[in-house]
Amino acid sequence: MEWANTIVQGVLTGGLYAMFAAGLSLIFGVMRLVNIAHGDFIVLAAYLALVVIETLGVDPLVSLLVVVPLMGGIGYALQRGLLNRTLGDDLLPPLLVTFGLSVIIQNGLLELFTADSRRLQAGAIEVASWQLASNLSIGVLPLLQFAIAVAVIGGLQALFYRTALGRAFRATSDDPAIARLMGLDNAHVFALAMALSLGVVAIAGVLLAVRANFDPAIGPARLIFGFEAVIIGGLGNLWGTLAGGIVLGVAQAIGAKLDPGWQLLAGHLAFLGVLAVRPEGLFPRIRG
Amino acid sequence: MPEAPLLEVRALSAFYGDFQALFGVSLAVERGEVVAVIGANGAGKSTLLKSIAGLMPGQRDAVLFDGAPIGDLPAQRVVARGIALVPEGRRLFPSLSVEENLLIGGQLRRPGPWTLERIFALFPALAERRHLPSTALSGGQQQMAALGRALMSNPRLLLCDEISLGLAPIVIRDIYARLPAITAEGTSLVIVEQDIAQALAAASQVYCLQEGRVAFAGPARAATRETIAAAYFGV
Numbered sequence: 318m319e320w321a322n323t324i325v326q327g328v329l330t331g332g333l334y335a336m337f338a339a340g341l342s343l344i345f346g347v348m349r350l351v352n353i354a355h356g357d358f359i360v361l362a363a364y365l366a367l368v369v370i371e372t373l374g375v376d377p378l379v380s381l382l383v384v385v386p387l388m389g390g391i392g393y394a395l396q397r398g399l400l401n402r403t404l405g406d407d408l409l410p411p412l413l414v415t416f417g418l419s420v421i422i423q424n425g426l427l428e429l430f431t432a433d434s435r436r437l438q439a440g441a442i443e444v445a446s447w448q449l450a451s452n453l454s455i456g457v458l459p460l461l462q463f464a465i466a467v468a469v470i471g472g473l474q475a476l477f478y479r480t481a482l483g484r485a486f487r488a489t490s491d492d493p494a495i496a497r498l499m500g501l502d503n504a505h506v507f508a509l510a511m512a513l514s515l516g517v518v519a520i521a522g523v524l525l526a527v528r529a530n531f532d533p534a535i536g537p538a539r540l541i542f543g544f545e546a547v548i549i550g551g552l553g554n555l556w557g558t559l560a561g562g563i564v565l566g567v568a569q570a571i572g573a574k575l576d577p578g579w580q581l582l583a584g585h586l587a588f589l590g591v592l593a594v595r596p597e598g599l600f601p602r603i604r605g
Numbered sequence: 606m607p608e609a610p611l612l613e614v615r616a617l618s619a620f621y622g623d624f625q626a627l628f629g630v631s632l633a634v635e636r637g638e639v640v641a642v643i644g645a646n647g648a649g650k651s652t653l654l655k656s657i658a659g660l661m662p663g664q665r666d667a668v669l670f671d672g673a674p675i676g677d678l679p680a681q682r683v684v685a686r687g688i689a690l691v692p693e694g695r696r697l698f699p700s701l702s703v704e705e706n707l708l709i710g711g712q713l714r715r716p717g718p719w720t721l722e723r724i725f726a727l728f729p730a731l732a733e734r735r736h737l738p739s740t741a742l743s744g745g746q747q748q749m750a751a752l753g754r755a756l757m758s759n760p761r762l763l764l765c766d767e768i769s770l771g772l773a774p775i776v777i778r779d780i781y782a783r784l785p786a787i788t789a790e791g792t793s794l795v796i797v798e799q800d801i802a803q804a805l806a807a808a809s810q811v812y813c814l815q816e817g818r819v820a821f822a823g824p825a826r827a828a829t830r831e832t833i834a835a836a837y838f839g840v
Contacts, residue, residue: 491699491701498689
């Protein structure tokens with residue numbers, strides 16, 4: 318029963334990793350841009366939520382109403398003003414520029430908020446849980462987070478395959494020049510994709526910050542978890558990304574159970590294992 | 606004063622880096638007219654269409670549409686004015702279904718006669734396959750989808766780049782048989798073709814390009830085998 322508990326906790330954490338991954342995957346899918354600053358945007362969203370909560374005195378989940386549109390706006394402006402200029406046949410310029418952004422965000426947060434670790438207080442919901450059996454209980458907050466993750470991934474899936482905006486994303490990803498012939502402005506479509514990605518990042522950042530301590534330096538590790546979840550699940554498949562997040566979360570939980578020092582190692586080993594056996598991921602996108 | 610032509614190209618030059626592909630090409634398309642552009646491989650036919658459609662950087666006054674200079678507009682703004690291009694090699698979006706390819710062609714919602722239903726009526730083969738991925742279509746069906754996708758923007762001028770490329774003669778005849786239904790709506794056509802007989806039969810005016818210059822221009826019925834051969838090969 319103890320093991321069942323471990324696995325359930327791992328699955329619930331996996332939802333969070335899947336959300337880290339979904340934003341990354343979306344950007345790479347639409348414009349072949351690898352956002353090295355992705356993890357730092359997660360942390361930025363957490364600090365924005367902190368400011369909103371302290372200023373307005375609201376609950377972390379309510380702060381999403383402000384943080385999500387704000388991060389979306391930042392994403393749109395960033396893509397239009399900066400990142401669109403780095404896109405081209407060469408993958409290196411966007412990598413370098415987002416790496417620079419990562420450094421800037423980390424140091425900017427360090428200046429403004431110091432290196433002290435912080436946490437968002439969600440009140441009684443943080444410790445509430447359901448006892449399912451003698452040794453198996455599910456925290457209300459982790460379950461809520463997992464439900465939000467599933468809803469976000471389901472929402473993205475529906476947006477991609479059922480809406481005009483999703484069509485525009487897929488068409489621009491397929492063939493940007495021909496998409497222009499359809500009246501789609503590549504710069505605008507890419508900026509909308511980045512806005513959406515950072516909107517998802519905002520949700521992930523706030524949920525992370527309610528659950529664990531954060532400080533300005535934790536971004537890059539979240540980026541790695543996001544990458545690993547994307548690769549395990551298979552590039553370009555959103556439900557696969559959720560599965561990838563869960564595999565990673567469960568591997569980490571099992572590792573931590575065996576020895577507290579093995580948590581990260583176990584996650585990386587699971588990632589390497591999948592990469593060695595199925596380099597295309599567990600659920601690659603089916604084409605044609 | 607006579608009305609200005611729908612499309613007027615004036616002394617258009619185009620470059621790929623240092624390489625000049627078009628040297629002062631001029632051309633006019635009247636309302637409701639079908640114009641054929643023929644020429645050997647590399648003569649600049651596709652470059653001409655891409656320049657008109659806004660896919661090549663161009664000079665503002667080199668392309669006039671309905672009297673307005675559009676030579677420097679990007680493609681997404683040219684299509685909003687009413688010029689659609691059926692690109693060489695069809696270039697359907699592989700991750701979109703047949704129906705989605707058509708819908709994205711109409712995403713600007715320009716008013717006009719063409720709707721999803723009317724495209725499916727013109728090309729019944731597409732209606733049966735509307736939910737298939739565009740990659741599952743035969744070459745001829747893909748060409749129909751590419752034509753339909755361009756028509757969905759309700760263009761006043763439709764540019765067709767080698768719509769017969771790689772297709773069986775019977776399929777080519779089938780596709781050309783649908784063109785009158787398109788011009789009947791008042792849409793003008795520019796057809797770039799390797800298949801000269803097909804192009805001459807469909808067009809009223811013909812331009813022959815040779816190494817980036819207009820080598821022959823005139824009414825299609827006046828173009829004899831000899832004049833075309835001379836313009837085509839420069840002999």
